[in-house]
Amino acid sequence: MFINRGILQIENQLVKVTQFNYNTIFDTVEAYPSVGAADTLMLTIFNNTSTNQSIFFEHTNSAKEVNPKSFAKVAVWKMPGKRTVPFYSANKTQKYLGLSSAIIFNNSNEKAFFWNLREYDESINQQYFEGANLNFSNYIPDVFTINSKVHTIYKANQMAMVLGNVGDSIYIDILNSGLMFHSVHFHGYHVKIIESNKSNEMIGWDKDSFPIDPGELISVLLVPHQPGLYPVHDHNLKAVTIGGNYPGGMIAMLKIEP
Numbered sequence: 001m002f003i004n005r006g007i008l009q010i011e012n013q014l015v016k017v018t019q020f021n022y023n024t025i026f027d028t029v030e031a032y033p034s035v036g037a038a039d040t041l042m043l044t045i046f047n048n049t050s051t052n053q054s055i056f057f058e059h060t061n062s063a064k065e066v067n068p069k070s071f072a073k074v075a076v077w078k079m080p081g082k083r084t085v086p087f088y089s090a091n092k093t094q095k096y097l098g099l100s101s102a103i104i105f106n107n108s109n110e111k112a113f114f115w116n117l118r119e120y121d122e123s124i125n126q127q128y129f130e131g132a133n134l135n136f137s138n139y140i141p142d143v144f145t146i147n148s149k150v151h152t153i154y155k156a157n158q159m160a161m162v163l164g165n166v167g168d169s170i171y172i173d174i175l176n177s178g179l180m181f182h183s184v185h186f187h188g189y190h191v192k193i194i195e196s197n198k199s200n201e202m203i204g205w206d207k208d209s210f211p212i213d214p215g216e217l218i219s220v221l222l223v224p225h226q227p228g229l230y231p232v233h234d235h236n237l238k239a240v241t242i243g244g245n246y247p248g249g250m251i252a253m254l255k256i257e258p
């Protein structure tokens with residue numbers, strides 16, 4: 001896995017970010033390794049930035065330091081009763097810029113999808129890359145992404161598309177990597193909240209909407225009872241716009257065949 005700097009082109013907005021990628025050259029496909037439930041992952045992280053990076057892993061509650069143009073190795077194993085190991089920069093600014101993801105443990109026969117939610121105030125990203133010390137007191141996010149892509153009026157977010165059939169067991173792991181709450185609303189179905197990396201009183205509940213705290217990863221189980229094409233969206237209506245236009249931004253799709 002590589003820590004890369006690059007630019008997300010979101011409609012006509014350019015958002016400078018730092019991300020975990022599978023390739024040594026920046027691309028918009030973020031790394032969220034999927035590992036067999038019985039396996040241990042030996043993860044090598046190479047830092048392509050000129051900044052020291054400190055990456056925190058929740059299975060050990062500790063951070064790995066990765067110097068510029070250097071690498072670190074981390075062993076990651078499944079925590080009992082947990083599907084996921086979130087990992088992110090220990091530095092708030094670097095985490096905000098995009099260094100936040102998760103390792104997903106699942107059986108190979110399971111259908112599993114990952115949604116990484118973020119919001120950006122791209123003027124803050126610009127200031128960072130111009131060398132300013134960031135101040136989030138004037139934070140006004142206007143770009144809302146899932147897996148570094150947005151829904152637009154012309155095209156659904158292909159990186160946030162859940163494909164399945166009626167009766168499937170579909171796991172969706174939803175990480176809020178942003179600084180604000182995101183409340184998601186499922187159309188067409190209820191999902192069962194099966195776990196969270198934070199204390200969450202809704203475990204075991206069947207719901208169609210729920211908030212996700214900043215830094216929280218909520219895993220849900222969807223067993224579709226009907227076919228259809230349904231959206232899942234942030235209930236903050238500003239988050240379902242892009243460039244001031246609705247619909248856009250933080251919208252995923254469930255495409256369920258009979």
Ligand SMILES: [Cu+2]
Pocket residue numbers: 185186187233
């Ligand atoms: Cu809705």
